[in-house]
Amino acid sequence: MIPSEEIHQAKILVVDDCEDNLFMQIEILKMAGYSQISSCSDSNEVLDLHIKNAYDLILLDMHMPGINGLEVMARLREVEKDSYLPVLAITGDRGFKIAALEAGARDFLTKPYDMTEFQMRVRNMLEVRLLYKTVAEQGRMQKEMALHDALTGLPNRRLLVDRIEKAMQHASRGHNMMAVMYLDLDGFKAVNDTHGHHAGDELLKMVSDRLLRAIRKEDTVARIGGDEFIAVLSDIAHVDDVIRPASKVLRFLSSPFDIDELAVKVSASIGIAFYPGDGQDVEALISHADKALYDAKRAGKNRYHFSDLPMLLGAVM
Numbered sequence: 001m002i003p004s005e006e007i008h009q010a011k012i013l014v015v016d017d018c019e020d021n022l023f024m025q026i027e028i029l030k031m032a033g034y035s036q037i038s039s040c041s042d043s044n045e046v047l048d049l050h051i052k053n054a055y056d057l058i059l060l061d062m063h064m065p066g067i068n069g070l071e072v073m074a075r076l077r078e079v080e081k082d083s084y085l086p087v088l089a090i091t092g093d094r095g096f097k098i099a100a101l102e103a104g105a106r107d108f109l110t111k112p113y114d115m116t117e118f119q120m121r122v123r124n125m126l127e128v129r130l131l132y133k134t135v136a137e138q139g140r141m142q143k144e145m146a147l148h149d150a151l152t153g154l155p156n157r158r159l160l161v162d163r164i165e166k167a168m169q170h171a172s173r174g175h176n177m178m179a180v181m182y183l184d185l186d187g188f189k190a191v192n193d194t195h196g197h198h199a200g201d202e203l204l205k206m207v208s209d210r211l212l213r214a215i216r217k218e219d220t221v222a223r224i225g226g227d228e229f230i231a232v233l234s235d236i237a238h239v240d241d242v243i244r245p246a247s248k249v250l251r252f253l254s255s256p257f258d259i260d261e262l263a264v265k266v267s268a269s270i271g272i273a274f275y276p277g278d279g280q281d282v283e284a285l286i287s288h289a290d291k292a293l294y295d296a297k298r299a300g301k302n303r304y305h306f307s308d309l310p311m312l313l314g315a316v317m
């Protein structure tokens with residue numbers, strides 16, 4: 001159920017070419033507790049007003065000079081294509097009722113109407129409209145959550161795969177390269193063990209922020225598990241285009257993190273693989289970057305390593 005306070009905050013537009021009718025409807029709405037009421041006496045303005053203000057309810061007089069209510073609804077349907085057309089049609093002509101409903105109005109009022117009926121129909125329509133908005137918002141959030149990591153808000157593995165595929169297609173069209181940078185923190189377990197899981201979580205969020213600052217806006221950083229991240233770097237023409245961001249990431253992570261008034265230090269190891277030199281598909285690229293990461297760990301951590309396929313230097317230099 002939608003709480004009454006929320007219903008009373010809904011945005012309502014009253015459309016009628018007769019000033020007396022406008023005045024009366026606004027007064028009835030005010031008496032019922034609505035606070036965000038606008039009005040308009042020119043049917044030509046309804047569409048622009050709705051685009052600008054996204055009303056929750058439009059009380060629309062069907063008979064107006066200029067374009068009539070049915071035409072106004074046809075225009076509104078263009079901007080509310082997959083949505084709920086929030087129109088309550090008002091007509092003195094009973095023959096217009098079916099036409100109004102067929103045109104997309106959700107309900108109608110026949111003049112003369114009584115005040116209670118007017119208020120009940122407005123409330124019922126707003127309840128449905130606001131429920132519709134809540135469900136649509138929940139759907140958007142679920143989609144968002146399915147593609148992002150809950151702790152850091154970064155893209156998750158699912159979205160990462162899509163971003164790598166797009167970067168590969170882009171590189172292929174531009175006869176260019178792209179790179180996958182696989183990063184794993186060094187000594188992260190000790191942060192959890194010494195300062196607790198909460199401190200570990202805070203550190204992961206701060207690391208995410210620093211990674212985002214270290215790479216270009218158009219590139220992607222994803223968290224793919226525990227203390228593992230992958231950056232997707234597009235438009236790579238030369239190995240320097242990867243050395244620069246990789247060095248920047250290591251530098252950005254090298255300053256201590258202020259967590260619960262402690263200065264916590266970590267570093268990171270990075271493995272780098274290139275498309276098309278190191279692999280032609282997402283799995284191959286990630287696997288080569290992972291092997292390079294393993295080499296970076298074995299070589300002493302806090303460094304980056306390239307995938308050691310012989311093709312690499314030929315392709316890059």
Ligand SMILES: Nc1nc2c(ncn2[C@@H]2O[C@H](COP(=O)(O)OP(=O)(O)OP(=O)(O)O)[C@@H](O)[C@H]2O)c(=O)[nH]1
Binds near residue numbers: 190204226
């Ligand atoms: N706080 C926190 N810890 C996590 C999360 N996910 C995984 N971990 C912990 O992260 C640690 C990752 O392990 P490792 O990568 O082996 O730890 P490390 O000390 O960085 O090891 P090296 O990579 O060899 O330096 C494990 O202790 C996991 O329990 C999380 O969401 N939050």
